[in-house]
Amino acid sequence: xxxxxxxxxxxxxxxxxxxxxxxxxxxxxxxxxxxxxxxxxxxxxxxxxxxxxxxxxxxxxxxxxxxxxxxxxxxxxxxxxxxxxxxxxxxxxxxxxxxxxxxxxxxxxxxxxxxxxxxxxxxxxxxxxxxxxxxxxxxxxxxxxx
Amino acid sequence: xxxxxxxxxxxxxxxxxxxxxxxxxxxxxxxxxxxxxxxxxxxxxxxxxxxxxxxxxxxxxxxxxxxxxxxxxxxxxxxxxxxxxxxxxxxxxxxxxxxxxxxxxxxxxxxxxxxxxxxxxxxxxxxxxxxxxxx
Numbered sequence: 001x002x003x004x005x006x007x008x009x010x011x012x013x014x015x016x017x018x019x020x021x022x023x024x025x026x027x028x029x030x031x032x033x034x035x036x037x038x039x040x041x042x043x044x045x046x047x048x049x050x051x052x053x054x055x056x057x058x059x060x061x062x063x064x065x066x067x068x069x070x071x072x073x074x075x076x077x078x079x080x081x082x083x084x085x086x087x088x089x090x091x092x093x094x095x096x097x098x099x100x101x102x103x104x105x106x107x108x109x110x111x112x113x114x115x116x117x118x119x120x121x122x123x124x125x126x127x128x129x130x131x132x133x134x135x136x137x138x139x140x141x142x143x144x145x146x
Numbered sequence: 147x148x149x150x151x152x153x154x155x156x157x158x159x160x161x162x163x164x165x166x167x168x169x170x171x172x173x174x175x176x177x178x179x180x181x182x183x184x185x186x187x188x189x190x191x192x193x194x195x196x197x198x199x200x201x202x203x204x205x206x207x208x209x210x211x212x213x214x215x216x217x218x219x220x221x222x223x224x225x226x227x228x229x230x231x232x233x234x235x236x237x238x239x240x241x242x243x244x245x246x247x248x249x250x251x252x253x254x255x256x257x258x259x260x261x262x263x264x265x266x267x268x269x270x271x272x273x274x275x276x277x278x279x280x281x
Contacts, residue, residue, distance in 0.1 A: 004234075004237070006230060006233055007230065007233075007234055010226060010227070010230045013226065014223075014226065014227070017223070
């Protein structure tokens with residue numbers, strides 16, 4: 001990969017912009033198209049493109065596999081915990097109105113934001129984990145035999 | 147409709163329609179041209195001319211709003227990524243041994259002394275200079 005100068009420079013330039021765009025899609029999801037799933041995929045793309053251009057080893061130094069596995073579970077926990085909190089406050093599971101009983105719409109706004117954050121974290125983790133699983137697999141056919 | 151708005155409307159539609167024309171030309175080129183390199187060339191027409199004209203037209207449609215800013219950002223993004231993707235594809239093809247088909251034909255079409263191996267050295271040299279001058 002050393003000779004791909006243009007690809008390396010452009011990737012360095014774009015990875016930051018891609019992550020910024022993922023955060024925009026994540027937190028602007030209630031005003032424009034987007035949400036947790038799309039944001040998670042875009043965030044994962046930043047790491048995947050980094051891994052494709054600068055080897056898998058470099059990508060795993062930035063985003064180690066153990067962290068991916070923890071995040072993957074953390075997102076689901078955020079989602080489930082939001083529901084449990086609303087249950088603990090005496091409402092139904094995932095009834096966001098529980099957070100601000102005097103103004104339910106406010107609570108729904110915050111609830112959806114937190115749940116979408118959980119979705120985003122999980123989707124990022126799953127996408128990167130799938131990429132790691134495929135890319136780290138030893139090739140069964142050597143390059144010469146293609 | 148005021149004159150300024152009319153000019154803006156007409157100009158934006160001219161840009162959008164010509165952008166769509168270039169996109170169509172790029173699509174036809176990718177479909178009909180004979181080999182990989184000429185198809186890549188045709189596809190890049192969509193990337194450059196078509197994209198720039200379409201985004202410029204849409205910017206004029208939306209006026210001075212946040213949409214224009216977003217369109218310009220999208221334009222910059224495509225302006226960087228399009229040529230990079232074309233470069234990556236062309237580089238991969240070149241490294242894996244694909245050569246333009248035309249090149250062989252062009253060499254065959256050159257004056258005879260170049261292709262005849264046993265020709266006189268001075269003669270071949272002269273012809274080569276002549277060809278270079280003609281080119």
